[in-house]
Amino acid sequence: MVVLAVAVFVTLSSCALGCSGNMNPSELQSLKIQPAAVFKQMKNPQCEQTTLQQQQDALTQVNMKSLKQKTQSDFGTTLLTYGTSDEEEYDLRVSEEDSRRKSDPCFHYTVLDDAWRATNSTSKLRMCDRNVKWKGWYRLFYKGKSIQMPERCVPVNKCSTHAPLWLTGPHPKRRAGIVTRQVCGHWKKNCCAFKSSPIQVKKCLGNYYVYKFTKPVSCDLAYCADVNTLVCSRCRRNQSCVSRDKINWKCKTKKVIRRQVHFFASFPGQLSGKVNRIKYSKVLVNEGRAFSSRTGVFRAPVSGVYQFFFSTQTANAGQKTDLWLVVNGYWVAVSHTLVTRPSSVGSLATYMTFLRQGASVYVTHNCGKSWANAASMTITFGGSMLLQKK
Template identity: 55%
Template sequence: MMLVVYVSVLLVLFASIVSTQSGQGPYEMEVWNKDDQPLWEQLSTLQEEMESLRREQAILKHKQKALDQMLIIDENVTSLKQSGRPQLFSPPHLWLNEGDEDDEGDGIPNYDPCFRYSILDQAWRATNYTTKSVKCDRQVRWQGWYRLYYRGKSIQMPEKCIPENHCGTHSPLWLTQPHPNIRDGVVTRKMCGNWKKKCCAFQSNPIQVKACRGNYYVYRLVRPTACHLAYCADVNTLVCGRCSSNQYCTSRDRITYRCAARKKKIKKQVIHFFASYPGSLKGKVNRIRFSKVLVNVGAGFNKQTGVFRAPVSGVYQFYFSSQSGGSGGNATNLWLVINGYWVSVSRSDVKTSASIGSLSTYMTTLRKGAQVYVTHVTGQSWADSASNTITFGGSLLMQRRLK
C-alpha cells in the first residue's frame, strides 16, 4: 500500500507533462525532479530509499530494546557461548560519575562487579570434560568480569589440582588459594596449570576474584602465560548454586561441597546488677528481697521477688555479702541458689560480741531464663540504708550460644 502511494506521488511530481503554445508552434516541456532521469530509474531510487528506511526502523527497535535492558541494573549480564563475544548491556555512564574511568589507578574497578559481569557458559570447561580438540585461553581477548556457568547453572573455579587433559585443554588452570569471603572484597588469587603430574608446572598470571551475595563469585580473567592453558569450572560446586540466602557453601576436601546454615550473629548485651537489703535479718529467710536496687543494666533483677533471671545464655559472675552481729558463737550462713540448687555459701562465725563482714563470689554458665537468688539460713545479719552490708550482685562476663 505504501509503495502505491509513493509511486503516485512520484508520478505527480516527476512525470508531469505540460503543453504550451508559442509563436514558433506547439511544443512539450517535461518537468522532472532529477536531471531528466527515466521513470524506471526514479522508481529504483525510491525502492532503495524505502529499504533504507526499513533498516533504520529495525535499528531503532534494536536500540530501544537494548536501552530497556540497560536500565535493569540489578542483573546486567550477557552470555559468552561457544561462539560470539561478550557484550555488557550496562554502559559505563550507568555506573560511573561523569569523567570517571572504568578502572582506578590501582587496577580495581570503581563499580561493583557483582552486578556487572559477563556469563561464561562453555561446557568444555567442566572438570569432568576431556577432548582431543584442546582450547587455549591465551587466544581469548578477556575484558572485565565473568561469572562461570555450566549448562545454565552457576558454578565456581576449582581450588584443587585438576588432572591434565581436562577442562578442554592440556593444562587446566585452578586456584591455588581459597575463594574470598564477602567482607574481603576484591582479592588477587594465583593460578596454576597441571602438566606431567606437576600441579603447578605452569604458574599463570594471577586473576582477581570477588564473592557476591547469593553464593556466587565473579572473576576478572586475563590471558594465561602460555598455550594450551584454560580456566576450569568445577562441577563439584554445582550444589553451591542451590544454597539459600541464609546458607553458605562449604567443603573440607574441596571435592564434596554442601550447603550449611549461616550462624546467626549474637547481639551482644551488657548485663550488670547490684542491690542491697537495708535492714536486719535473723534466722531463716527463704528468699531475701533486696529492695534497694542501685544498678540493673539489662533489667535482669526483680526487686519485688529478689530473683535475678538470666536475660541471655552465657558466663556469669555473682557476689553476695552480709554483716554478722550479736552475741558470741552465733554463726551466719547465706547461700546462693541457682534454679533451686544451693551452690555457694557465705559463712561467718563470731566468737565474741563483735561483728564481721563476709563476701563470697561464684562464677558459672547459665542458660537464658535461669533463676538466681540468695537465702538466709541461720544467724543474724544487720544493715541500714547507709551501710549496704547485705548485698547481692552479678555481671555477664561472656555471652555464649548453648545447645
C-alpha cells in the first residue's frame, strides 16, 4: 500500500508539473509539502487526459507481462501461442489440418484413367510405362470409375502391353499407411519374369488406393488396372463374382441346392409305460441322413417346412395309450388310443410345422402299451421336408 501511494503521488506530481506550464523550484517544493495542490491541478481537463493515458499505458504493460505462454502439439508440429482466443486456436488447428492434407497423397494425386490398362484389354497397341515421366502419386480409374491394381498374375499381352505389371503383395489396410510393394511383369509363362522397381501404395478414406509409380526396368511393361475389382464390388449378397478366363468377370446368382429330406423308421417290438424317447431301430428310408437310429432323433438339416407322422397299435381293454411328438422339447401332437372292449386298435397322427436348421424332433411313449413285430410296422415314425427356406 505504501508503494502504491508513492507511485500515485509521483505520477500526479509529474502530471501537475507538465500541466501547469512553468513552475519554479519553490512551487515544486510547495507541491511536495501540500498534496492538496496536486489534486487541484488534476481538475484541469488536459491534465486529466494525460493521466488517463499514462494509466492506460501502464495497464497495457501489465497485461503484456501476464500473458501465458503455452505449447500445442498437433500433427507433430509444436506451436507457441500467447494468450490466444478460441477462434485463434481453431484457426491454428485448421491450418495444421491443411498442412497435413498438403502432405497426404490421398488428397493430392493424378488421375490415371486409361482404358487400355484394363486387365481385359487386348489392344494391338504395345504400351510401355518406361516412357512415362512419373511424378508423385496416382489413382487408377477405368471409364471414370475407381479401380485398383491386380494382385495376381495377368496373362501375357493383356493391358495393351507385352508384360503386364501386377502387385505381388496384397493392398494395405488404411492403418498401415504408406507401404512398399514389389511389382512383377508376366512373360514367357513366368509370372515374375520382370521384377520391376518397387512402388509405394496407400489406402485412403473412401476405400480407394493411391500409387507412387516408378519407371519399369524395360519395355514393353505397363501397369495394369484390375476390372475384377470394379465388377465384383457391385455383386449382390445372393450373387458371386465368376470368370471362366480369370480376366472377364461377371456377377452370377448363386444356385440354391435343394436338399431332399425324407425318413421312415419303425420299432419292431413292444413298449410299455413311459419311454422318454423311442429309438426306432429299423430305418427303411433316410434321405438326407437327418434321422439317427441310435438316438431316435430327427434333426432338421436346413430351415424349411416339414411334415411328420407317427403311429401305434394297442389291444389292452380299458387302458389308454399315448404317444407324443416332441419338437425342441415341446410336446406338440399326440397319438391317442383307448380300447373299451377286447380288440386291437391302431392310431396315426400327423403334424406340419416350420423348423429352423438344427431343430430336434422325436417321439415319446407317455403311457399304455404298444405292440409290434418285424412284419407289422405298427409303431412307426417318419417325415419329409416339403419346402426349403433360404
